[in-house]
Amino acid sequence: MRVVVIGSGAGGLTVASNLRKYSKEVEITVFTMEDKVAYSPCAIPYVIGGDIDSFEEIVMHTPEYYGKHGINIVTESEVLEVASSQNLIKYRLINGDESAPELITLKYDYLVIATGGYPFIPPVEGNDLEGVFKVRTIEDGAKIKEWSKTSSKAVIVGAGAIGLELGYGLKQIGIEVSVTEMLPQVLPRSLDPDMALKVQEYLEGQGVRIILNNALTKIVGVDVAEEAVVGDIKMDADLVILSTGVRPSIELAKQAGCNIGDMGVVVNERMETSVSNIYAVGDCVEVHDGITGQKTLSPFGTTAVRQGKVAAKNLAGKDAVFRPVLNSVVSKIGELEVGAVGLTEESAKMNGIEVVVGKSQALTRARYYPGCKPIDTKLICGLDGTILGCQIIAKETVAERVDTMAMAIAKQVKCNEITEMEFSYAPPVSMVVDPAVMAAEDALKKLSS
Numbered sequence: 001m002r003v004v005v006i007g008s009g010a011g012g013l014t015v016a017s018n019l020r021k022y023s024k025e026v027e028i029t030v031f032t033m034e035d036k037v038a039y040s041p042c043a044i045p046y047v048i049g050g051d052i053d054s055f056e057e058i059v060m061h062t063p064e065y066y067g068k069h070g071i072n073i074v075t076e077s078e079v080l081e082v083a084s085s086q087n088l089i090k091y092r093l094i095n096g097d098e099s100a101p102e103l104i105t106l107k108y109d110y111l112v113i114a115t116g117g118y119p120f121i122p123p124v125e126g127n128d129l130e131g132v133f134k135v136r137t138i139e140d141g142a143k144i145k146e147w148s149k150t151s152s153k154a155v156i157v158g159a160g161a162i163g164l165e166l167g168y169g170l171k172q173i174g175i176e177v178s179v180t181e182m183l184p185q186v187l188p189r190s191l192d193p194d195m196a197l198k199v200q201e202y203l204e205g206q207g208v209r210i211i212l213n214n215a216l217t218k219i220v221g222v223d224v225a226e227e228a229v230v231g232d233i234k235m236d237a238d239l240v241i242l243s244t245g246v247r248p249s250i251e252l253a254k255q256a257g258c259n260i261g262d263m264g265v266v267v268n269e270r271m272e273t274s275v276s277n278i279y280a281v282g283d284c285v286e287v288h289d290g291i292t293g294q295k296t297l298s299p300f301g302t303t304a305v306r307q308g309k310v311a312a313k314n315l316a317g318k319d320a321v322f323r324p325v326l327n328s329v330v331s332k333i334g335e336l337e338v339g340a341v342g343l344t345e346e347s348a349k350m351n352g353i354e355v356v357v358g359k360s361q362a363l364t365r366a367r368y369y370p371g372c373k374p375i376d377t378k379l380i381c382g383l384d385g386t387i388l389g390c391q392i393i394a395k396e397t398v399a400e401r402v403d404t405m406a407m408a409i410a411k412q413v414k415c416n417e418i419t420e421m422e423f424s425y426a427p428p429v430s431m432v433v434d435p436a437v438m439a440a441e442d443a444l445k446k447l448s449s
Contacts, residue, residue, distance in 0.1 A: 001023075001025070001026045001027065001109045001110070002026070002027040002029070002107065002108050002109045002110075003015075003016075003019060003026055003027065003028050003029070003108065003109065003110045003111075003112065003315060004029050004030075004031070004089060004106060004108040004110075004111050004112070005028070005029070005030040005031070005111075005112040005114055006030075006031050006079050006082075006089070006111070006112070006113050006114060006115055006252060007030075007031070007032065007113070007114030007115045007116055007282065008030050008031075008032035008034065008037040008038070008073065008114075009114060009116045009282055009283070009301075009304060010040075010282065010301040010304040010305050010308065011114040011116070011281035011282030011283075011304035011305070011307055011308045012030055012032075012112065012114030012281070012282065012308070013030065013037065013038055013066075013308070014281075014304065014305045014307075014308025014309055014312065015112050015114065015279075015281060015308040015311050015312045015315070016028050016030050016066070016071045016312075017066075017069075017071070017312075018308065018309050018312035018313070019312040019315055019316055020069055020070055020071055021312075022312065022313065022316035022318065023316050024070070026315075026316075027072075028070065028071045028072065029071075029072045029074060029106070030066070030071060030072065030073045030074065031074045031077045031078075031079050031089075031091060032073065032074070032075055032076075032077065033076065033077065033078050033094065034075065034076070034137060034138070034139070035075050035076050036059055036075075036138050037059075037061065037062070037063055037066070037073055037075070038059060038060040038061040038062075038065075038066075039055075039058045039059045039060060039138055040058060040301060041136060041137065041138075041301075042162075042301060043058040044058075044135060044138065044140070044141035044162075045135075045162060045165035045166045045169050046165070046169065047141060047145065048141060048144055048145050048148065048166060048169050048170065049165075049166070049168065049169020049170065049172050049173060050169070050172065050173055051169070055138050055141060055142055055145075058138075059138075063075055074091070074093075076093060076094050077091050077092065077093050077094060078091060078092055078094050079091045079252060080092060080103060081103065081255065082111065082113075082252050082253075082255050082256040084111075084256040084257050084275050084277075084278060085257075086107075087107055087108055087109065087111075087277070088105055088106060088107045088108065089105070089106055089108065089111070090103040090104065090105050090106075091103065091104055091106065092104065108277075109277065110277045110278070110279065110315055111256070111277065111278045111279070112278075112279045112280070112281065112311060112315075113252060113253050113256070113258070113265065113273070113278065113279070113280040113281075113284060114280070114281050114282045114284070114304075114308075115249040115250070115251075115252055115253070115282075115284045116246075116248075116249055116282050116283040116284055117246030117247055117248050117249055117283035117284065117299055118136070118246060118247055118249050119134040119135070119136045119242065119244070119245075119246055120242075120244050120245050120246060120247050121134060121242055121244070122157065122215075122216050122242060122244055124216055124217060124218050124219065125218040125219065125220075126218050126219030126220055126221060126225065127219060127242070129219055129221045129223065129224060129225045129240075130223060130224045130225065131147060131151075131221070131224050131225035131237075131238055131239055131240060132219055132225050132240045132241075132242065133147070133239075133240070133241050133242065134241075134242050135162060135166065135241055135242075135243055136246070144239075144241065147239055148170060148173065148175060148239060150238075151175055151238045151239040152175060152176060152238060153175065153176045153177075153178075153235070153236050153237050153238055153239070154167075154170050154175050154176070154177050154178070154237060154238075154239040154240070154241065155177075155178050155179075155180060155228040155230075155235055155237040155239070155240050155241075156170075156177065156178070156179045156180070156240075156241045156243055157180050157216045157228070157230070157240065157241065157242050157243060157244055158179075158180075158181065158242065158243035158244040158245065159179050159180070159181035159183075159185075159186040159187065159188075159210070159212075160187065160188075160189065160243060160245065161187065161190070161329065161331040161333075161338075162243045163179055163181075163241070163243035164179060164186060164187070164199070164203065164331070164333050165331060165332070165333055166241060166243060167179040167203065167208045168203065168206060168208060168333050168334045170239075171206060171207055171208050172334075175239070177207075177208050177209065178208075178209040178210075178211060178228075178235055178237075179203070179208060179209070179210050179211070180211045180212075180214055180216065180228075180230045181210075181211070181212050181213075181214075182213070182214065182215035182216075183212070183213070184212050184213050185197070185200070185212060186199055186200050186203075186210065186212070187199060187331075187338065190329050190338070190340040190344070190391070191338070191340060191344065191391055192344045192345045192346055192378065192391065193346070194378075195376065195378055195391045195393060198376060198393050199333065199336065199338055199393065202333070202334070202336050203333065203334075206334055211230055211233060213231075214230040214231035214232075214233060215230065215231065216228065216229070216230050216242075216244075217229040217230060217231065219237075219240055224238070225237055225238060225239070225240050226238065228240050246283060246299055248263070248264035248265070248283055248284040248285070248286075248297065249283075249284050250264055250265055250284055253265045253273065253278075253280060253284065256273075256275055256278055257274070257275055258273040258274050258275050258278060258280065259273065259274040261286045261295055262286070262295055263286035263295050263296060263297050264283075264284050264285050264286040264297060265280040265284050265285045265286065266285075266286060267279070267280050267281075267285050267286075267322075269310075269321040269322050269323075270310065270311075270314045270320070270321060270322075271285075271307055271310050271311040271314065271322055272314070279311045279314075279315065281304060281307040281308050281310075281311050282303075282304040282307060282308070283297070283299040283304065285307070287303070287322075287324065287325050288324040288325070289324060289325065289326075289327075290323065290324035290325055290326045290342075290409070290410065291326070291342060291343055291388055291389075291409070292343075292351050292353075293324070294351070296325070296327075298325040298327055300327070300328075300329065302328070303325060303327075306322060307322050310322045323410075326341050326342050326406055326409055326410060327341065327342075328340075328341040328402055328403065328406045329341070329402075330398060330399045330402055335395045336393065336394075336395060337392075337393070337394055337395060337396065337397075337398035337399065338392075338393050338398065339391070339392045339393075339398040339399060339401070339402035340389070340390065340391045340392070340402065341389065341390050341402050341405055341406045341409060342380065342387070342388050342389030342390060342405075342406075342409045343355075343380055343388045343389035344380065344389055344391070345357055345378075345380050345389075347389075348380055348388060348389070353382065353388070354382070354383050355380050355381060355382060355383070355388060356381050356383065356443050356446045356447055357378060357379065357380055357381070357443065357446075358378070358379040358381060358415065358439040358440055358441070358442035358443025358444070358446070359376070359377065359378050359379075359439055359442055360376075360377045360435045360436075360438035360439040360442060361374065361375075361376055362374075362375050362377070362431060362433075362435040362438055363375060363431055364394055364395070364396050364397050364429075364430070364431075365427060365428055365429060365430060365431065366427035366428075366430075366431060366432070367431075368427070369427045369428055373394055373395040373396055374394065374395075375392065375393070375394035375397070375398075375435050376392065376393045376394065377390070377391070377392050377401075377435045377436055377438070377439045378390065378391040378392075378439065379405075379415070379436070379439045379440060379442075379443055381414075381415055381440075381443045381447070383447070384414065385414035385415040385416060385443070385444070385447055386412050386413070386414050387405065387408050387409050387413055387414065387415065387418065387440075388409065389409070390402065390405035390408075390409070390436075392405075392435075397429075397430075401435070401436065404436070405436065415440040415441075415443045415444050415447070416440075416444060418436055418437060418440040419437050419440050419441055419444065421437070423436075423437065
């Protein structure tokens with residue numbers, strides 16, 4: 001059996017690695033346009049900001065490593081055609097040879113489309129000037145890092161997690177930074193306005209300028225970026241980073257005849273597309289929200305890995321399903337850790353779900369223990385007390401707390417059950433009453449009033 005995987009991101013490589021674990025006989029070929037594989041794009045801001053010394057450190061494995069395990073990685077290659085009726089793909093090598101030879105054909109028994117997403121570039125004047133960058137790959141990151149060595153003023157367009165991480169990192173290496181966002185808050189997908197304000201105030205306290213409610217109008221310069229204009233605000237900028245999100249790469253799936261939904265490639269719970277021997281995983285597929293049931297995107301490495309494992313098991317003749325998502329996220333912006341899972345108060349309202357909110361302001365450790373830090377917790381609960389969402393901000397222990405709440409939401413735990421749960425306690429690592437319990441108790445008061 002020959003399995004061809006298009007894409008070497010988290011989803012594609014997880015399919016390849018796990019399929020090899022289940023079967024030594026299957027022939028596995030992975031195509032990628034890059035020369036490096038097995039790295040996390042989420043680490044790029046931390047290399048640019050100097051927390052990680054080099055991009056080489058975030059590369060976990062080489063193509064040669066996979067080759068030793070019987071997985072053929074074809075680097076610097078572009079798949080241009082998928083002829084699903086003939087079970088074949090056509091690709092070309094893109095190793096700098098502009099006079100590329102005619103397309104190379106390869107047959108497959110099963111195809112996995114893991115084409116990921118492509119950066120959305122605002123269609124504004126000047127977006128092609130030198131000094132203007134997208135941020136998606138190691139190559140993008142390396143270009144930004146090199147350019148930043150001679151930069152003094154940066155404008156980052158987009159106040160999602162990557163944009164804020166980049167903003168803090170560039171500020172730390174001595175660059176004057178402005179982060180702009182067309183919506184009225186930072187982290188608009190993950191946080192409610194009240195929690196987002198805490199992140200904004202932290203960044204402003206670190207010297208990062210935040211400009212909200214203003215879209216990028218144009219980038220001005222002669223060959224090289226000199227100024228960014230957002231709304232009516234003009235800012236000097238010799239470095240502009242477009243951190244404006246990604247869009248699913250669906251062209252090859254569409255060409256193959258796979259059904260395309262409102263968000264991305266349509267797959268079933270086994271990660272199968274509408275074409276019988278074609279699977280799809282990662283940022284290119286649409287998924288279902290675990291609370292509302294609506295179609296959504298989940299462009300996270302953790303989602304891609306879970307999908308890849310499901311696809312690999314099913315390709316190997318085992319039985320596995322991918323569950324609807326809660327989109328657990330966590331980010332480290334300077335000293336601040338920010339995490340969220342499930343619905344926000346705003347998204348609940350948009351979906352017509354009535355909710356109550358429980359909040360707590362507590363500490364990460366016993367108040368008398370050295371190094372204790374403030375922690376803000378917000379729970380979004382249905383009128384029957386079921387927990388639908390959680391947001392946490394602190395300078396430590398956020399990820400594990402968000403993971404706990406992800407499990408609670410997945411299991412439809414109610415506020416009263418949280419207050420009755422057994423939490424661990426030791427002064428150096430926790431309070432005797434967990435902050436989540438305090439927030440749940442606050443929600444219960446409102447539910448009973």
